[in-house]
Amino acid sequence: MTSPAAQGRGAGRRRALGARFVFLGPGLFYVTVFMAIPMLLVLSYAFLKRGRFGGVKMEFTLDNFHRVIESVYVSVIGNSILIAAITTILALLIGYPTAYAIARLPRKWRNLALVLVVLPFWTNFLIRTYAWILLLNSEGPLNKGLTAVGILHEPLDLLYTRGAVIAGLLYAYLPLMILPIYASVERLDNSLIEAATNLGASRARAFFTVTLPLTLPGTMIGAIFVFVPSLGNFIVPELLGGGKTVMIGNLIRDQFLKARDWPFGAVLALIMVALLILLFAGQAAISRRINGRGRHA
Amino acid sequence: MNQNLLSITGVSKNFGDVTALDDVSIEIRENEFFALLGPSGCGKTTLLRVLAGFEDPDTGSVTLGGQNLLSLPPNKRPINLMFQSYALFPHMSVEKNVAYGLQREGLGKDEIRDRVADVLTTVGLTDKASRRPAQLSGGQRQRVALARAIVKRPQLLLLDEPLSALDRKVRAEMQLELKRLQHEVGITFVVVTHDQDEAMSMADRIAVMSEGVVKQVASPVDLYSRPDNLFVADFIGSSNAFRGVASEAGVQVDGLGLLPGTFGASSGEATLIIRPEDMRLVDQDQAVLAGTVVDTQFTGGSSTIALSIAGHSSPVLVSCQGSASVTRGDTVHLAWDPSRAIKLTK
Ligand SMILES: Nc1ncnc2c1ncn2[C@@H]1O[C@H](COP(=O)(O)OP(=O)(O)OP(=O)(O)O)[C@@H](O)[C@H]1O
Ligand SMILES: [Mg+2]
Numbered sequence: 001m002t003s004p005a006a007q008g009r010g011a012g013r014r015r016a017l018g019a020r021f022v023f024l025g026p027g028l029f030y031v032t033v034f035m036a037i038p039m040l041l042v043l044s045y046a047f048l049k050r051g052r053f054g055g056v057k058m059e060f061t062l063d064n065f066h067r068v069i070e071s072v073y074v075s076v077i078g079n080s081i082l083i084a085a086i087t088t089i090l091a092l093l094i095g096y097p098t099a100y101a102i103a104r105l106p107r108k109w110r111n112l113a114l115v116l117v118v119l120p121f122w123t124n125f126l127i128r129t130y131a132w133i134l135l136l137n138s139e140g141p142l143n144k145g146l147t148a149v150g151i152l153h154e155p156l157d158l159l160y161t162r163g164a165v166i167a168g169l170l171y172a173y174l175p176l177m178i179l180p181i182y183a184s185v186e187r188l189d190n191s192l193i194e195a196a197t198n199l200g201a202s203r204a205r206a207f208f209t210v211t212l213p214l215t216l217p218g219t220m221i222g223a224i225f226v227f228v229p230s231l232g233n234f235i236v237p238e239l240l241g242g243g244k245t246v247m248i249g250n251l252i253r254d255q256f257l258k259a260r261d262w263p264f265g266a267v268l269a270l271i272m273v274a275l276l277i278l279l280f281a282g283q284a285a286i287s288r289r290i291n292g293r294g295r296h297a
Numbered sequence: 298m299n300q301n302l303l304s305i306t307g308v309s310k311n312f313g314d315v316t317a318l319d320d321v322s323i324e325i326r327e328n329e330f331f332a333l334l335g336p337s338g339c340g341k342t343t344l345l346r347v348l349a350g351f352e353d354p355d356t357g358s359v360t361l362g363g364q365n366l367l368s369l370p371p372n373k374r375p376i377n378l379m380f381q382s383y384a385l386f387p388h389m390s391v392e393k394n395v396a397y398g399l400q401r402e403g404l405g406k407d408e409i410r411d412r413v414a415d416v417l418t419t420v421g422l423t424d425k426a427s428r429r430p431a432q433l434s435g436g437q438r439q440r441v442a443l444a445r446a447i448v449k450r451p452q453l454l455l456l457d458e459p460l461s462a463l464d465r466k467v468r469a470e471m472q473l474e475l476k477r478l479q480h481e482v483g484i485t486f487v488v489v490t491h492d493q494d495e496a497m498s499m500a501d502r503i504a505v506m507s508e509g510v511v512k513q514v515a516s517p518v519d520l521y522s523r524p525d526n527l528f529v530a531d532f533i534g535s536s537n538a539f540r541g542v543a544s545e546a547g548v549q550v551d552g553l554g555l556l557p558g559t560f561g562a563s564s565g566e567a568t569l570i571i572r573p574e575d576m577r578l579v580d581q582d583q584a585v586l587a588g589t590v591v592d593t594q595f596t597g598g599s600s601t602i603a604l605s606i607a608g609h610s611s612p613v614l615v616s617c618q619g620s621a622s623v624t625r626g627d628t629v630h631l632a633w634d635p636s637r638a639i640k641l642t643k
Contacts, residue, residue: 199372
């Protein structure tokens with residue numbers, strides 16, 4: 001027998017739970033319907049046989065995973081990782097100084113600068129990528145301009161190269177690098193830099209020993225935000241790479257829409273998800289180390 | 298008398314139309330425990346930041362041991378600052394925080410290790426050496442900040458409200474600890490505070506500041522018994538002030554008569570200051586002033602009586618030993634030893 005008091009407590013707790021559900025409900029619904037269910041579908045497709053005209057047959061198999069290590073796919077995955085990595089490194093080299101400079105602007109200029117950074121997002125992604133075709137093709141302003149001033153004698157093949165793909169991806173995702181870095185630089189307590197200086201550190205030393213480590217978690221978020229969508233993007237390789245550069249994103253799309261091999265497409269998609277989880281886990285671990293929370297010495 | 302270590306001469310600093318420092322001149326002696334005291338916003342932090350090199354003064358000069366300090370970049374000054382907010386590096390252990398300044402000097406690993414261990418013993422944090430700042434209490438963090446500053450053995454240590462974040466008891470302990478430390482390491486301390494008791498109990502000398510101006514520099518005893526001006530008299534301890542015209546026998550106040558004081562020959566407008574503990578309750582025939590009790594407060598060893606006196610706008614405070622023998626509404630008579638009266642013309 002439970003005492004009346006305990007029953008009262010139980011009822012109170014149930015009410016609290018109910019109230020909590022009211023607030024969590026919409027979010028929970030969204031996550032379930034648009035994330036969990038599709039993920040579970042993809043996960044289950046990966047272990048099934050392909051149907052004749054797309055779809056799946058309800059037979060268990062591990063063959064889909066074996067196919068990943070076939071050399072064509074390994075080279076596509078490797079190539080994708082290389083392109084995404086170069087894009088990420090370039091975005092870092094451009095994005096960090098930009099974010100740092102914006103965070104040090106007088107407050108009234110900061111918001112304007114941030115608006116300018118995200119301004120390209122106001123235009124459709126496809127249209128922006130087409131603009132790069134115009135910019136880079138042999139009759140485009142870049143080639144024309146360089147030929148006109150005599151730097152080039154004949155137009156360069158800028159379009160349909162790996163470089164064009166990287167430029168397109170860099171352009172598309174640079175803001176995703178800048179924003180999280182900006183947030184972490186802006187949050188950084190300036191008195192820490194002053195403390196380092198007061199203890200004898202030069203500007204460069206203070207940057208590398210204090211600013212950089214403390215903004216590393218934000219920087220890693222930025223890197224993941226650039227790396228992952230670059231890896232999965234299929235529009236840029238197709239439009240700017242001219243189909244010569246196949247990336248994992250193209251592969252996944254083709255499995256679903258052209259080859260009608262849903263299970264294999266699901267496996268490739270799972271690889272991307274696994275990579276994403278791995279990257280975020282790494283980021284979280286490093287961020288914990290830097291902030292010194294959790295682990296008691 | 299110790300030699301002068303730091304000379305601040307005519308330093309002014311404006312932020313837009315705010316004057317944070319207005320023609321500040323202070324001499325600080327070697328091995329002195331010096332306090333900057335003043336209400337919030339009077340420019341104490343700004344003065345420390347000028348010394349540390351984080352603000353350039355608009356005018357004025359600062360020398361440390363005879364050398365021009367202002368031409369040195371902040372990371373080359375033999376001065377360490379303990380920040381109001383401690384500014385500990387969150388990504389480093391206590392040990393690494395303390396070692397940071399020594400590493401910048403390019404010292405050897407062994408020497409750094411020994412000096413860090415020594416200073417952690419001094420501040421009693423040896424067992425917390427590998428903790429992160431986030432895993433420490435406020436008082437412990439404060440001691441790490443102190444350790445990080447003194448381990449460099451600077452010529453001058455600046456402490457910006459080092460104890461303001463602590464509760465009363467820990468604060469009293471840390472005041473003693475700071476004094477002990479200062480004796481032990483033999484460094485000149487400049488401590489900023491807006492708590493007059495803290496300044497009075499710790500400092501050898503105090504500079505009282507108000508709105509960017511240094512009002513007086515003196516020892517705690519002198520500040521209390523010989524304030525230079527009304528601001529200091531009012532800010533340090535409590536005081537009863539009477540405005541009037543000075544004469545040889547005291548100050549003539551409209552409506553109250555001649556209030557006695559021994560100032561020698563003097564004339565012109567003046568304010569007479571009597572500390573509450575210099576006021577005595579006397580018989581009617583010896584009385585200088587008479588008033589009605591409006592309030593009594595018992596504060597442990599002594600009591601404070603507030604009186605209202607006809608012709609004087611603010612209540613007059615009298616403190617006496619033990620509990621007050623009068624109650625509200627009583628009429629009492631006051632007198633004082635004329636030699637205890639302070640005359641101010643500013
Ligand atoms: N960077 C700045 N820009 C503009 N005004 C400033 C700046 N720093 C300080 N001030 C102003 O200068 C004055 C003195 O400030 P300061 O920080 O030196 O005061 P403080 O005596 O340390 O006060 P507290 O006891 O509150 O710490 C204040 O009016 C403050 O608003
Ligand atoms: Mg201050």
